[in-house]
Amino acid sequence: MKINYTWKHLDRSEAAETYGNEKLERVTKYVGKVLSCEVSFETIHGEIHANLKLNADGNHFNAHNESKDIYACIDGLEDKILSQVGKHHDKKSSR
Numbered sequence: 001m002k003i004n005y006t007w008k009h010l011d012r013s014e015a016a017e018t019y020g021n022e023k024l025e026r027v028t029k030y031v032g033k034v035l036s037c038e039v040s041f042e043t044i045h046g047e048i049h050a051n052l053k054l055n056a057d058g059n060h061f062n063a064h065n066e067s068k069d070i071y072a073c074i075d076g077l078e079d080k081i082l083s084q085v086g087k088h089h090d091k092k093s094s095r
Contacts, residue, residue: 001028006040010048016041016070023078024052030082030089031056039077041070052077054085061085 003024005017020039028034035055042049047066050073054061061084065076 001025001034001037003037003039006038008040008042010041010043013070016074019071020074020077023074024081026078027054027056027081027085030085033057041073048073050074050077052081054081056085059088061088 001021001024003017003021005012005020007013024037024039027037033056036053037055038053040051042051044066047068048070049066050064050070052061052063054063061081063077063080063084065073065080067073067076
């Protein structure tokens with residue numbers, strides 16, 4: 001899965017992108033085809049705000065998390081997006 005990263009008021013971190021790729025790869029277990037995945041990081045008042053936009057199987061999923069630690073932000077995004085995609089997958093498979 002190809003993930004596009006955007007950094008605003010924050011230096012790009014290749015380590016964080018690699019960590020995000022590993023964590024968000026689990027999403028592919030619940031969806032058939034990922035059309036796009038965008039993650040943006042922005043620093044606001046000393047806190048990192050992370051947003052994830054996922055377009056998969058004709059559906060749009062969004063997640064937002066904020067923390068002082070970028071890895072905690074990524075973990076929070078993973079939890080939120082897996083919850084959304086998992087619920088959608090369960091709903092779709094129960095039909």
